[in-house]
Amino acid sequence: MSKNLPFLVDQLEIRQKNGLLRSLQFVDQFIDFCSNDYLGLARNQELNALIRQDFERWLAENKGLIPINGATGSRLISGNNSLTENFEMACALMHQAESALLFGSGFEANLGLLSSLCQEDHVIFCDQLLHASIIDGLRLSKGKKVIFKHNDWQNLDMELAKYPNQIKWVVVESVYSMDGDLAPLQKIVELKQIHDFELIVDEAHAGGVYGPHGAGLVAELDLIDHVFARVITFGKAWGNAGAVVLGSQTLRQYLINFARSFIYSTAPSPAHVSALLTTLHFIKGCDKLREKLKEIISFFQEHTQHAHWGKSQSAIQTLLVPGNQEVRRIAQIAQEKGFGLKPIVYPTVPKGEERIRITLNALTKQQDILDLIQLLESNI
Numbered sequence: 160m161s162k163n164l165p166f167l168v169d170q171l172e173i174r175q176k177n178g179l180l181r182s183l184q185f186v187d188q189f190i191d192f193c194s195n196d197y198l199g200l201a202r203n204q205e206l207n208a209l210i211r212q213d214f215e216r217w218l219a220e221n222k223g224l225i226p227i228n229g230a231t232g233s234r235l236i237s238g239n240n241s242l243t244e245n246f247e248m249a250c251a252l253m254h255q256a257e258s259a260l261l262f263g264s265g266f267e268a269n270l271g272l273l274s275s276l277c278q279e280d281h282v283i284f285c286d287q288l289l290h291a292s293i294i295d296g297l298r299l300s301k302g303k304k305v306i307f308k309h310n311d312w313q314n315l316d317m318e319l320a321k322y323p324n325q326i327k328w329v330v331v332e333s334v335y336s337m338d339g340d341l342a343p344l345q346k347i348v349e350l351k352q353i354h355d356f357e358l359i360v361d362e363a364h365a366g367g368v369y370g371p372h373g374a375g376l377v378a379e380l381d382l383i384d385h386v387f388a389r390v391i392t393f394g395k396a397w398g399n400a401g402a403v404v405l406g407s408q409t410l411r412q413y414l415i416n417f418a419r420s421f422i423y424s425t426a427p428s429p430a431h432v433s434a435l436l437t438t439l440h441f442i443k444g445c446d447k448l449r450e451k452l453k454e455i456i457s458f459f460q461e462h463t464q465h466a467h468w469g470k471s472q473s474a475i476q477t478l479l480v481p482g483n484q485e486v487r488r489i490a491q492i493a494q495e496k497g498f499g500l501k502p503i504v505y506p507t508v509p510k511g512e513e514r515i516r517i518t519l520n521a522l523t524k525q526q527d528i529l530d531l532i533q534l535l536e537s538n539i
């Protein structure tokens with residue numbers, strides 16, 4: 160046995176003792192209340208047929224000309240091709256952005272963007288509840304970090320005023336992944352009249368769901384011109400994987416030169432990019448599914464009664480169940496009845512804010528919602 164293995168075993172045992180051990184599971188047999196497949200596109204047969212058809216056509220057109228199975232390298236070495244650039248151009252157009260740069264995942268996009276952008280003499284103002292990928296990007300960045308209270312634009316205003324002369328960035332999510340609440344984007348943009356800063360918005364949970372043709376919440380609120388960079392991810396409503404950073408051509412060129420998660424990583428394969436291009440055209444036409452999702456969210460909210468339900472207007476709904484042990488107990492009861500949902504425990508959320516996290520999607524059945532609410536409320 161390697162002499163370092165006991166350290167690994169010890170760490171796992173500590174996690175187990177604290178009730179925090181993570182493990183992989185299959186959830187296919189459960190009723191889906193935990194995936195990010197907001198529009199059901201990950202399992203949409205019609206989209207799947209189009210993805211196959213488009214890729215077959217692309218293969219036929221490119222046989223023998225370029226690598227067809229893998230990208231063969233990073234974009235800067237051998238992995239660039241017209242398919243990827245066409246996708247980026249179509250994606251920029253869809254989101255009314257000057258440019259888009261594709262990353263292998265949202266995690267990589269945030270890591271590359273935030274670590275490369277903010278310099279030693281800059282100050283980065285971060286909402287308290289930012290996603291781990293943004294936090295890790297910020298950890299790698301040289302700038303000073305200032306955390307403001309979650310969604311509290313007045314607190315942000317106060318913090319911004321303390322740094323009148325520095326270059327300033329503000330980082331928020333349009334829909335927060337743990338609470339499902341929306342950032343006060345309009346109010347934050349208004350602060351730009353008082354303080355000089357650039358705004359970065361992670362639209363992971365808003366892309367495909369909000370805005371004209373699913374272009375996101377920033378587009379829905381008509382704030383595109385006030386936002387320096389947006390991150391749209393493809394692993395949620397798009398039903399696929401990957402992400403783009405949207406912004407100016409200069410930002411794109413900067414990231415190509417300085418974002419290490421872009422520079423030193425193999426580019427997405429042609430099959431992946433082709434599927435994204437097909438999905439882009441498909442998701443623009445999904446207004447009916449977006450409407451359906453809104454109806455399902457309203458239906459859910461109309462039928463919850465317990466005071467511990469969060470106030471989210473999005474597809475992410477939460478039931479506060481303080482204590483790791485208690486929240487796990489409630490989750491297990493629901494799982495035993497066939498509901499696929501997850502307990503969110505400390506330290507992912509602060510102590511006392513442990514919760515059941517539920518995600519709704521356009522295919523969620525009303526009866527399943529009623530049964531789940533009844534089960535949770537009668538056991539809490």
Ligand SMILES: Cc1ncc(COP(=O)(O)O)c(C=O)c1O
Pocket residue numbers: 264265266267269290292332336361363364392393394400401402
């Ligand atoms: C707000 C937010 N940003 C970024 C990511 C990372 O995106 P990806 O899953 O594509 O790596 C997630 C994923 O959960 C997220 O919730």
